[in-house]
Amino acid sequence: MPYIICEKCSHYWEVEGEEEFWVFYMCDECGSLLIYVESLAEYNRLTKKIPSALEKTHTGRMAEHYWGMWRAGKLISITGLLSIPLSLFLTLKGFTAAIAILVLGIALIPVSFRFMSASEERGMGWAKGYVGELVVINCLRRLPDDYVIFNDVHFPGSYGNIDHVVLGPTGLYVIETKYYNGNYIIKGDQWFRYDLDMREEKSPSAQAKRNAATLKEFLASEDIHVSWVNAIVAFLNNSYRIIEEDEFCRVMKPCMIPRYIEHNRLMLGDIKIKRIREVLEDCSSEVW
Numbered sequence: 001m002p003y004i005i006c007e008k009c010s011h012y013w014e015v016e017g018e019e020e021f022w023v024f025y026m027c028d029e030c031g032s033l034l035i036y037v038e039s040l041a042e043y044n045r046l047t048k049k050i051p052s053a054l055e056k057t058h059t060g061r062m063a064e065h066y067w068g069m070w071r072a073g074k075l076i077s078i079t080g081l082l083s084i085p086l087s088l089f090l091t092l093k094g095f096t097a098a099i100a101i102l103v104l105g106i107a108l109i110p111v112s113f114r115f116m117s118a119s120e121e122r123g124m125g126w127a128k129g130y131v132g133e134l135v136v137i138n139c140l141r142r143l144p145d146d147y148v149i150f151n152d153v154h155f156p157g158s159y160g161n162i163d164h165v166v167l168g169p170t171g172l173y174v175i176e177t178k179y180y181n182g183n184y185i186i187k188g189d190q191w192f193r194y195d196l197d198m199r200e201e202k203s204p205s206a207q208a209k210r211n212a213a214t215l216k217e218f219l220a221s222e223d224i225h226v227s228w229v230n231a232i233v234a235f236l237n238n239s240y241r242i243i244e245e246d247e248f249c250r251v252m253k254p255c256m257i258p259r260y261i262e263h264n265r266l267m268l269g270d271i272k273i274k275r276i277r278e279v280l281e282d283c284s285s286e287v288w
């Protein structure tokens with residue numbers, strides 16, 4: 001029977017499946033990250049502990065940035081509203097310039113509202129992405145001790161970041177997290193949203209493959225040559241169907257990833273793992 005656990009409060013709940021974990025990824029009582037396990041016996045085997053101060057990833061910082069912009073918009077709208085009584089008061093006192101304050105104040109209100117709704121929309125997108133990352137991080141904790149997880153990996157001089165990289169005896173994995181609503185059909189690296197009858201412009205599979213290639217190139221520039229970097233899309237969505245598997249990129253639900261990684265073919269020796277780890281540590285916000 002699967003469970004969701006808050007380690008800080010020592011609470012656990014029985015759940016139907018992984019989907020419930022996406023909804024309750026954070027503890028109501030203490031705000032800590034929850035963990036999903038297939039059984040309590042599996043929980044007792046976990047060794048990767050959540051660091052007490054979880055550093056914000058790039059996605060988390062972006063969500064915070066838009067939240068800050070939303071608050072700034074609100075402040076501007078309040079200023080605009082306050083200018084109305086102020087200008088009336090000044091007019092009564094005989095200040096003719098008060099009309100300018102009134103015009104400016106009224107002009108500020110629609111501008112600030114548009115600004116707020118734009119920040120909210122973009123901020124919600126990033127916040128959702130951040131939730132997805134947290135869910136994936138907590139699923140990856142189920143990997144055995146000889147696997148290392150790098151979160152929010154960014155290479156010097158390159159644009160963008162990789163959500164997660166996993167390194168261990170079965171090789172290197174680049175994980176792209178996507179948290180989408182709607183019903184999807186995935187054919188190779190083409191993603192279709194069939195409830196809206198449209199094709200996703202940016203293919204998550206193509207993005208994961210590009211990130212895998214970037215990681216391979218980066219390691220080569222550090223004189224570490226690996227034959228293959230696996231690409232995975234961690235897809236948080238209740239309704240999708242894969243009609244044609246992409247040969248070079250796997251799409252799966254977050255909690256399926258540890259099992260997939262563990263049962264892959266052995267690929268990397270200890271010496272290479274150690275070297276890759278040293279190089280990647282400097283490029284990540286967080287290493288587990």
Ligand SMILES: [Zn+2]
Binds near residue numbers: 008009029
């Ligand atoms: Zn708690």
